[in-house]
Amino acid sequence: xxxTLRIALLAGLLALASNLAVIGFVYxxxxxxxxxxLRHDTAEHVQEFADIYQxxxxxxxxxxxxxxxxxxxxxxxxxLIAPDHRALAGNLAPASIARVPLKRGSFVIALRRDGEISSxxxxxxxxxxxxxxxxxxxxxxxxxxxxxLLARSLLIGTGLALLLGLLCAGLIxxxxxxxxxDIAEVAADFSRGDFERRAWVGRGSDAFTSLARxxxxxxxxxxxxxxxxxxxxxxxxxxxxxxxxxxxxxxxAALRTSDPAQREHLLGNIIRQADELGRMxxxxxxxxxxxTLSPQSHFASFDPAKLVAEVAEMYEPLAEDQGIRxxxxxxxxxxxxxxxxxxxxxxxxxxxxxxxxxxxxxxxxRLSFAEQAGSVVISVADHGPGIAPDQQALARRRFGRLDxxxxxxxxxxxxxxxEAIAHAHGGKLVFxxxxxxxxxxxxxxxxxxx
Amino acid sequence: xxxxxxxxxxxxxxxxxxQRGLSEDGHSVEHAAxxxxxxxxxxxxxxxxxxxxxxxxxxxxxxxxxxxxxxxIATPVLVLSALGSVGDRIxxxxxGSDDYLVKPFAFAELxxxxxxxxxxSEARVGADPKIIVGDxxxxxxxxxxxxxxxxxxxxxxxxxxxxxxxxxxxRIVTRTMLLEQVWNYHFDPGxxxxxxxxxxxxxxxxxxxxxxxxxxxxxxxxxxxx
Numbered sequence: 001x002x003x004t005l006r007i008a009l010l011a012g013l014l015a016l017a018s019n020l021a022v023i024g025f026v027y028x029x030x031x032x033x034x035x036x037x038l039r040h041d042t043a044e045h046v047q048e049f050a051d052i053y054q055x056x057x058x059x060x061x062x063x064x065x066x067x068x069x070x071x072x073x074x075x076x077x078x079x080l081i082a083p084d085h086r087a088l089a090g091n092l093a094p095a096s097i098a099r100v101p102l103k104r105g106s107f108v109i110a111l112r113r114d115g116e117i118s119s120x121x122x123x124x125x126x127x128x129x130x131x132x133x134x135x136x137x138x139x140x141x142x143x144x145x146x147x148x149l150l151a152r153s154l155l156i157g158t159g160l161a162l163l164l165g166l167l168c169a170g171l172i173x174x175x176x177x178x179x180x181x182d183i184a185e186v187a188a189d190f191s192r193g194d195f196e197r198r199a200w201v202g203r204g205s206d207a208f209t210s211l212a213r214x215x216x217x218x219x220x221x222x223x224x225x226x227x228x229x230x231x232x233x234x235x236x237x238x239x240x241x242x243x244x245x246x247x248x249x250x251x252x253a254a255l256r257t258s259d260p261a262q263r264e265h266l267l268g269n270i271i272r273q274a275d276e277l278g279r280m281x282x283x284x285x286x287x288x289x290x291x292t293l294s295p296q297s298h299f300a301s302f303d304p305a306k307l308v309a310e311v312a313e314m315y316e317p318l319a320e321d322q323g324i325r326x327x328x329x330x331x332x333x334x335x336x337x338x339x340x341x342x343x344x345x346x347x348x349x350x351x352x353x354x355x356x357x358x359x360x361x362x363x364x365x366r367l368s369f370a371e372q373a374g375s376v377v378i379s380v381a382d383h384g385p386g387i388a389p390d391q392q393a394l395a396r397r398r399f400g401r402l403d404x405x406x407x408x409x410x411x412x413x414x415x416x417x418x419e420a421i422a423h424a425h426g427g428k429l430v431f432x433x434x435x436x437x438x439x440x441x442x443x444x445x446x447x448x449x450x
Numbered sequence: 451x452x453x454x455x456x457x458x459x460x461x462x463x464x465x466x467x468x469q470r471g472l473s474e475d476g477h478s479v480e481h482a483a484x485x486x487x488x489x490x491x492x493x494x495x496x497x498x499x500x501x502x503x504x505x506x507x508x509x510x511x512x513x514x515x516x517x518x519x520x521x522x523i524a525t526p527v528l529v530l531s532a533l534g535s536v537g538d539r540i541x542x543x544x545x546g547s548d549d550y551l552v553k554p555f556a557f558a559e560l561x562x563x564x565x566x567x568x569x570x571s572e573a574r575v576g577a578d579p580k581i582i583v584g585d586x587x588x589x590x591x592x593x594x595x596x597x598x599x600x601x602x603x604x605x606x607x608x609x610x611x612x613x614x615x616x617x618x619x620x621r622i623v624t625r626t627m628l629l630e631q632v633w634n635y636h637f638d639p640g641x642x643x644x645x646x647x648x649x650x651x652x653x654x655x656x657x658x659x660x661x662x663x664x665x666x667x668x669x670x671x672x673x674x675x676x
Contacts, residue, residue, distance in 0.1 A: 278554055281534075282535070285534060286535045288535075317643075317647055318643045321646055342637065345635055349635075353640065353641055
């Protein structure tokens with residue numbers, strides 16, 4: 001059975017059940033109220049007769065019963081019965097008299113008026129007065145009529161409830177169908193190649209809006225990754241072309257030359273170009289991998305301040321050889337950070353190499369470590385030309401190269417990798433102004449647990 | 451002295467290239483083309499070293515490695531792989547391999563690592579606390595270095611660098627090996643950051659002596675010679 005049909009049927013059944021419950025409740029309530037009021041009347045009536053008996057004795061009682069039988073309304077029945085079930089006075093049919101229990105109390109029994117053909121349910125009060133039994137009854141005609149009306153209403157109500165239930169069910173089914181089908185259509189369109197369409201979310205925060213929102217977020221993520229991949233393959237194809245061209249040219253030249261020294265030089269070039277290509281590919285792969293890192297399986301705890309100090313120590317001699325002062329500013333120790341030590345070291349090393357390559361003119365590179373609002377801030381600041389705000393997006397992009405004349409392979413990948421690593425750690429890469437120069441800050445969240 | 455090496459590699463061209471090179475260096479090399487065959491041979495005979503390709507058809511390299519270690523075979527294993535990301539390297543090392551080399555590689559790099567691994571397994575027995583290479587004497591406990599009786603002051607990282615060179619003296623040590631073993635970084639920095647450290651160490655080690663110990667091996671790396 002389709003889910004929609006099942007939901008519709010369930011809704012219909014629930015509507016029916018609730019309608020029946022309400023009508024049933026009203027039915028019993030009105031019936032009980034009617035009976036209670038009749039019981040009160042009969043009790044009062046009997047009390048009146050009891051007073052007359054006490055005052056006037058059996059004779060007065062008997063004449064009063066006879067008067068009452070004549071004068072009473074069509075609903076009112078009264079009888080005086082001898083202990084042997086003989087009628088002494090009143091308007092009860094003899095067959096009914098035989099049925100009246102001769103004991104004090106209030107009963108609901110079917111009684112017939114003398115001279116009529118059908119019995120009716122009556123609230124009956126019985127009391128012994130001297131040697132005789134007094135019976136006063138009220139036909140519960142009113143109550144019964146109400147009850148019959150209610151029974152009829154119940155029947156109609158059930159029919160209506162069934163109808164309304166089915167209608168509601170249909171509406172609910174349509175609504176559910178429409179919302180879910182809308183989302184399914186978006187997904188289907190997406191797999192057919194329409195990457196722009198998104199599901200309608202609507203207002204509020206129910207399961208449907210949440211489903212639509214989640215689906216949209218998933219589609220956004222897929223689109224972003226797809227675009228990145230396209231950009232990546234485009235960039236890769238573009239960037240691979242020139243080193244492969246140089247590689248081929250060098251191999252070609254090596255093949256043609258007869259001078260051994262020249263050949264060795266060319267072959268050395270070939271190896272260098274091949275290494276460069278390999279490094280570029282490795283970086284591309286690393287970016288891909290860092291996007292699928294999971295804190296549970298890849299993260300471990302380490303001291304982030306120590307790591308920054310270590311990287312500074314590693315690069316200090318190289319910087320000094322280039323006439324640049326490189327130093328570390330920060331605490332000797334910091335609370336452990338959960339992350340991928342190797343990747344963070346690599347990100348940091350990329351930032352330092354960028355600073356040494358592009359910020360060399362400033363003669364200073366400062367590495368620093370600080371804690372800030374649940375995050376770790378690692379900064380690599382130089383006094384070079386910096387990155388203009390309108391060029392920052394380009395700098396982060398894979399293969400985005402600010403200086404087109406630089407042809408060293410992979411240079412365009414460095415910051416993209418740093419950013420991917422930051423994202424993997426719930427963090428970001430921020431470019432600040434070092435007045436003058438670039439202050440590249442790697443902000444890593446402490447909230448990610450391994 | 452030649453050693454017995456098993457190479458498990460499905461790419462016959464790479465296998466032949468490695469086999470030829472290692473044979474020229476005096477080792478006897480056997481080749482297995484599948485993981486199953488490799489596992490069989492490695493459990494059947496005793497090798498001094500196993501070179502294991504990570505991506506093999508059917509039974510992959512890391513599974514072979516785990517099976518070997520589970521079987522109690524402690525032969526040093528060098529994993530070769532086209533999977534070069536930091537995560538891949540660490541996974542490879544965590545699976546019980548002794549070294550990890552990413553394809554494509556320079557043969558000099560492979561040879562240097564093979565020799566370092568072979569030497570390491572030799573050195574496990576009867577280790578002398580003092581390392582002596584020619585007139586160089588290193589005391590790892592005190593972290594003190596003397597050359598021809600004269601004390602040489604080194605920074606902590608320079609000391610670690612020299613100790614690694616000394617433990618592998620007479621053998622080529624590549625830049626990547628230094629980065630991995632001395633700095634514990636598994637990425638390629640792309641600049642000559644390692645060379646600068648080596649040249650500083652060389653200045654302290656060799657400048658006052660006639661005969662330089664720390665030599666550059668062109669196209670491969672460095673070597674500490676007695």
